[in-house]
Amino acid sequence: MAMAGLYRRLLPSPPAIDFASSEGKQLFLEAIQGGTMEGFYRLISYFQTQSEPAYCGLASLSMVLNALAIDPGRKWKGPWRWFDESMLDCCEPLEKVKEKGISFGKLVCLAHCAGAKVEAFRTNQSSIDDFRKYLIRCSSSDNCHVISSYHRGIFKQTGTGHFSPIGGYHAGRDMALILDVARFKYPPHWVPLSLLWEAMDSVDVATGQQRGFMLISRPHREPGLLYTLSCKHESWVGIARYLMEDVPNLVKSKDFKDIENVLSFVFKSLPSNFGEFIKWVAEVRRREDGDNSLSQEEKGRLAVKEEVLKQVQETGLFKHVVAFLSSVNSCCRNMPSLGHKDDLPDVAASVCCQGAEILAGKFGSSVRFCCRETCVKCLNTDGDNPTTVVSATVVDGSSQQGVDVLVPSSQMGDCGCGPSDCIGMYPAGNDILTVLLLALPTETWSGMKDEKLSKEIHDLVSTENLPTLLQEEVTTLSWTAFILLFSI
Structure with a gap:
């Protein structure tokens, strides 16, 4: 008899607090009163579940791009222009992402390629105090959003590297709200900022580099988007090196x-x-x-x-x-x-x-x-x-x-x-x-x-x-x- 497969996971709590729990709701109300949930409304309006097990980065980015109302400049389906995971392939072939996921650097590249303004920080280039400052800044407005790259193990969750947008911040408890795009696995949840920093301050074994966070906002003016880079074939590596180094x-x-x-x-x-x-x-x-x-x-x-x-x-x-x-x-x-x-x-x-x-x-x-x-x-x-x-x-x-x-x-x-x-x-x-x-x-x-x-x-x-x-x-x-x- 075939196995039915997995249906969700029990969220380890502590350290996380389920967003829909009584405590999670109270944190939400207090954070609203503190003015650090302004970005939440846009994000929740475009919240999506990743369509593939390894598409957490693509889902996080498409969610943020749509929340920022950045026009992709090309059709999605029918007459509609809309960011979808399937359209985010200018920096890494989708088949490769589907198999192995995407690195922090390549996701930053995708955000740039899609026309967003991006500020990216690996943990060895920043500090927890800087992260808190940036998170408060973005959570207090609806024109900037944070995507975090972290290791699930620090939260006692199953899995390893993961991407998700940060939906808000509670100043009194120093906690961040993770809008987990793997909704088939874990619901949105609050985590202590110190633990989130620890989860980001880990090495991605695939690249040997630290994880981190990125701030994504609308550019002051949208590019013409007449040209783009195509990286569906591994040949782009040699071409890029020729142009930039040779x-x-x-x-x-x-x-x-x-x-x-x-x-x-x-x-x-x-x-x-x-x-x-x-x-x-x-x-x-x-x-x-x-x-x-x-x-x-x-x-x-x-x-x-x-x-x-x-x-x-x-x-x-x-x-x-x-x-x-x-x-x-x-x-x-x-x-x-x-x-x-x-x-x-x-x-x-x-x-x-x-x-x-x-x-x-x-x-x-x-x-x-x-x-x-x-x-x-x-x-x-x-x-x-x-x-x-x-x-x-x-x-x-x-x-x-x-x-x-x-x-x-x-x-x-x-x-x-x-x-x-x-x-x-x-x-x-x-x-x-x-x-x-x-x-x-x-x-x-x-x-x-x-x-x-x-x-x-x-x-x-x-x-x-x-x-x-x-x-x-x-x-x-x-x-x-x-x-x-x-x-x-």
Whole structure:
């Protein structure tokens, strides 16, 4: 006879106090009166149970992102944009998270990648007094939330490393309310702050680093989100190291005569799978009854993406990248395949399949879609400028659906009726390579032998004078790449 499996665990009390118990309710009322439960209401409105045993980090983050009302900028299911665990895969493949969980550093990376402002502290970088100060600050407002990474054993609970948001603080008893996302296991519970600090002040054996806590809040301004990093394949580790570590050493070791010479050396040394590292993000929606109209909201988000793309192409650096790529023989074995017109159908099919996964709630899963009848066209809506739309019928073996991808349009040409006529109508290789160079630390070029050339490049890649939208786009990419590399 098959075993029925586990149904919940008995919460060890003490040291924890069940939130729903008489004592837990009294602590709650007193904390409300003390003004340190302000963040609770937002969090409880979006409280969710992790959908997989190892998804505690993803569930905690999606819960906090939704509580902060951060727009993911892409569809979840149907017409809705909403953060879900299945959408948090830019810093670690979901299959790997499902198997092994996620590290503290990678969760910080995910929060940055999702557009949040993050302050992260490992216990060896902070103190219990600082933690208490931060917790009081966030618990006294609804625009900042704390996610804690701790070891369950300190609370006499089963399991090891775990993530959960902190729902509030009781100053008189010096206790924190853990909103445990593993609700199938333990209910929300109060714990002494000293024990929570002890539980955080432990080493994650998978990384050899201390656990800790992170403060997550809304950014002052949301990034354009035209570009993101794709880390579904382990190859990103080598690419990140090349960009952040190898390139600075390479530019120090060579004598370059001009900027094109530098670009040639850097780009021809790129790993062959570089095309998988930086992805562009398009608005994806399901086609219903042949309706080609765009909502005002869709137009607005697309306009922001188009403005970011326009700003990329107005930089002095972009002109050098275009000139360099135009001079490169397309048969050059050392150049990665980026931005050539023959890539558009493949790009369109890939993005349509990704959009179908999102709409079906299967993003990042083992289920794979394939595209049929991919078509690139242009729409004139309500007298606006033409909008590039990639349409496809997407199938997964058992069902099919229509998907539209609204593509940011560059200023490089007029839109035609087929793929071969739409060159420049999407963020191509020259745009991506430009953004890549802008996102690299400025120190990358400081060791060049030719000081005049070094200054010229520094002026081209400096973000200080960039328009605000592009500056924030570049900053988001740069921070994410840095965190990715140093959170391994």
